[in-house]
Amino acid sequence: MNRREFMALAGGAAMASPLTARAQSPMPVIGFLRSTSHEDSGAFVAAFRQGLKDLGYVEGQNVAIEFRWADGRPDRVPALVADLIGWPVAVIAGDAIAMLAAKAATTAIPVVFAAGGDPVGDGLVANLNRPGGNVTGVHFFAGVLGAKRLELLREVVPNAKTIAMLVYPNTRNTEAERKDVQAAALKVGQPLVVEDVTSERDIDAAFAAFEERGAGALIAGSSPFMTFHNKQVIALAARHRLPTIYTLREFAEAGGLMSYGAGIADAYRQLGVYAARILKGETPGDLPVMRSTKFEFVINLKTARNLGLNVPPTVLARADEVIE
Numbered sequence: 001m002n003r004r005e006f007m008a009l010a011g012g013a014a015m016a017s018p019l020t021a022r023a024q025s026p027m028p029v030i031g032f033l034r035s036t037s038h039e040d041s042g043a044f045v046a047a048f049r050q051g052l053k054d055l056g057y058v059e060g061q062n063v064a065i066e067f068r069w070a071d072g073r074p075d076r077v078p079a080l081v082a083d084l085i086g087w088p089v090a091v092i093a094g095d096a097i098a099m100l101a102a103k104a105a106t107t108a109i110p111v112v113f114a115a116g117g118d119p120v121g122d123g124l125v126a127n128l129n130r131p132g133g134n135v136t137g138v139h140f141f142a143g144v145l146g147a148k149r150l151e152l153l154r155e156v157v158p159n160a161k162t163i164a165m166l167v168y169p170n171t172r173n174t175e176a177e178r179k180d181v182q183a184a185a186l187k188v189g190q191p192l193v194v195e196d197v198t199s200e201r202d203i204d205a206a207f208a209a210f211e212e213r214g215a216g217a218l219i220a221g222s223s224p225f226m227t228f229h230n231k232q233v234i235a236l237a238a239r240h241r242l243p244t245i246y247t248l249r250e251f252a253e254a255g256g257l258m259s260y261g262a263g264i265a266d267a268y269r270q271l272g273v274y275a276a277r278i279l280k281g282e283t284p285g286d287l288p289v290m291r292s293t294k295f296e297f298v299i300n301l302k303t304a305r306n307l308g309l310n311v312p313p314t315v316l317a318r319a320d321e322v323i324e
Contacts, residue, residue, distance in 0.1 A: 028279050031085075037072065054272070100122065145261055156257075164195070165194045165220075166195060197225075200232060220256075226247070234255050264292075270292075299311060
């Protein structure tokens, strides 16, 4: 077993305690599980802790958190869920991929999710206002913003004859996003080339294809897969001098050109609030799925200069944050 696999199974930065500590824990334990990695989840973890703190729960004082990371390997998720259930934990929280597995594994332990796709369509809950059962969470809207990202990209790179798109295929959210962008491109007569990617090798091949097809700009689709591979995508976009718009502000902060999407850190703060309310005795099935209303447009001007782009003042004026 390599170090990365060990860290995923052991809980990333938060290592599992000795077995005897499970029975002796004087405080409730929350299981926190994401299908991505510890390294790309720092802001979400901090926001989750803040949500707990807002309702009086401080890690290490009156609540414990057991962290698990699947490191971009959905096939690892069921075993990590089983580990948390066996701990045992009082609540399980995390992203949609992980919480679908948690829902399938238990009807007794409350499950709270942060989902970018449609929670009803994905099977997380039966109804947004009255979820029922043991599951509730936060819907932060991801794929439905694809047309807006295309619009912003065309404003910043008006001379791009062809725009490319990276898609992690075969999920309801990413396929809806693909159709959204394709319909928007067709409406304005924008040539679009789309590449499906499910591995690091696919990403390399996709950028080679974009260069061959003469793509002048890129939309990086939403999905935990893209988040896990953000460094590779950002590096290749820079190497190929391909202006790219992403779904999360963290991409722009890491060197991507720009991002437009829901404030996912705020969604994880709300997730912490819901976990705290459940610890206080509320039933998840009675808590309506919260919907994020905070959307962020972030531009990295340093990256724009490196790409030789002059971002129009009208676009800069609409940005929620400009990174110099």
